[in-house]
Amino acid sequence: MAQSTSTTHSLERTINMSVVAADVEKxxxxxxxxxxxxIKMPGFRPGKVPMKLVQQQFAAQARSEAFTEAVQMQFGNVVREQKLRVAGNPKIEPLESSEPGQVAFSATFQIYPDIELxxxxxxxxxxxxxxxxxVEVEKTIEVLRKQRVTYSAADKTAAKEDRLTIDFRGTQEGVPFDGGVAEDFPLVxxxxxxxxxxxxNLEGMARGESKSFPLTFPDDYQAKDLAGKTVQFEVTLxxxxAPQLPAIDEEFAKSLGVPSGDVSLLKADVRTNLEREVKKRLHARVKNDVMNLLLEKHTFDVPTSLCEQESHRLAEEALSNLASRGMNVKDIPVEPTWFLAQAERRVRLGLLVAEAVKKHELYAKPEQIRAVVEEQAQSYEDPADVVRWYYSDTQRLAQVEAMVxxxxxxxxxxAKVKVTPKTVEFDELMASN
Structure with missing residues (x-):
């Protein structure tokens, strides 16, 4: 049977072809x-089962395997001859052969797009x-102090950052609602x-004081029966x-890993770590902007087969993340279709990056990979152990290579675009994910 190729849309192809039936049977x-x-069968020694019985039980399996291998080989030959880059797996369907002694089939598949940068x-x-x-170092040290805050009883009215203990009772039209009642509830x-x-409503209250006030829940409140509703709360403080922050002294420095307790060494360590973190966040921001620019400047069709594969992978990743948090994911419905938009973006970016790498030879060099590994290792107590950990696993190194x-x-x-520097606020940068 002669081979024929047809195009249904820009990336989809259908090839009709055949294999010789006699070759398959052979x-x-x-x-x-x-x-x-x-093969082992009751009543027969291994290797002594009559061929007739072998054929009766295993002929269908053998024929399926033989046909599948023949189709794959034929399909691969045609794809190589036509220099097609197949995206995803082909859909194989049988055809009625017009030639005797032939087994005809069609292969429908998608190809990678041609991208012009x-x-x-x-x-x-x-x-x-x-x-x-x-200034940035002092702000970071202040954050470290707040992470180690303690509290002590205070004869004062409630203010922000104070830790309070309250009783509260919420009612809707005079009736208590689920989650609206608590005793000895702590909050900062x-x-x-x-x-x-x-x-x-708690600010300015004094210990022992009670207060009643209305509250309207947001329209998007998680408890649907309360969303947008107004209720009445009664609160007793x-x-x-009051918060007690640790002094910036020898004890504080030792608690943060400076054995000598030298505060100047602590500040030097904080500066080094902060510079590393700021560099990482700035790079993540410009990387995101670059990827958005690439998407904005390029329009092309994306193989739906790759998007579907990626959406399934993202769904599995979401379930895995939930399971890692201790949740029972057996009955949690996570549909791959929820992730299609994200999957398409990832596939599109992946194709653009691959094209740029191929055209401009932007492959990762060994010294670049080593530099990234060593930089990441610097934030650990024993950097040499971390470097060895990376280089002991090819998969971990492959992840670093992809980053590079x-x-x-x-x-x-x-290097291609016009770059305008823009100073950002420290608090805004550190608050970003």
Whole structure:
């Protein structure tokens, strides 16, 4: 049967082809002979089962395997002859053969798109910058102090950052509702553990004071029966504890891993770690901007088969993340279709990055991989052990290699576009994910 190729849309192809039936049957016979050498059946010694019985039980399996292998080989030959880059797995369907002695079939599949990289010379990108100075170091130390805060009873009215103990009772039209009643409930005022409107009513209260106030739940509140509804709360403040931050002294420095307790060494360590973290966040921001620019400047069809594969992978990843948090995911419905938009973006970016890497030889060099590994290892107590850990596993190294390749693409784009530096606020940068 002559081969024929048709196009249904820009990336989909259908190839009609055939294999010789006699060749398939010859392969079937060879497979059955091979099976007969090891097959075990009651009443027969291994290798002594009559061929007739072998054929009766295993001919269908052997024929399926032989046909599948023949189809794969024929399909691979045609794809190589036509120089097609197949995306995903082909859909194989039988056809009625017009030629005697032939087994005809069709293979429908998608191919990778041809991507022409756009001229980026007229594009402009803002690149965030943030010098790390004494102010940023002091702010970071303040965060470290707050992470080690203690509380002590205080004879004062409630203010933000105080730890309170309260009783509360919420009613809707005079009837208590689920989750609306608690005793000895602890919260740090302003930390956001309760609705902002609720916490605002606690400010200025004194220990032993009771208060009643209405509260309207947000329209998107998680408890649907309360969303948008107005209820009445009665609150009694039972205790006020003021925050006590540790002094920046020898004991504080030792608690943060400085054996000598030298505060100047602590600040030097904080600066080093902060510079590393700021660099990481700035790079993540510019990388995201570069990828968005690439998507904006390139329009092309994406193989739906790759998007479907990626959406399934993302769904499995979501379930795995839930399971790692101790949740029973057996009955949690996670549909791959929920992730199609994210999957398409990832596939599109992956194709763009791959094209840039191939065209401009932006492959990861061994010394680049080593530099990234060593930089990441610096934040650990024994960097040498971390380096050995990376190099002991090819999969871990492959992940680093992929990062380096993306960084090379980022550098390539930044060299093409007009870059405008923009200083960002420290608090805003550190608050971003």
């Amino acid at each position: 392969d079937v016979a060879a497979r059955l002979v091979k099976m007969a050498r090891t 756009a001229d980026l010379s007229d594009a402009t990108l803002e690149q965030a910058v943030l010098p790390v100075g004494d 005022l302003g930390a956001g553990s309760l609705l902002p409107e609720f916490e605002a 039972k205790a006020v504890e 390749v993306e960084d090379n693409v980022v550098d390539w784009v930044l």
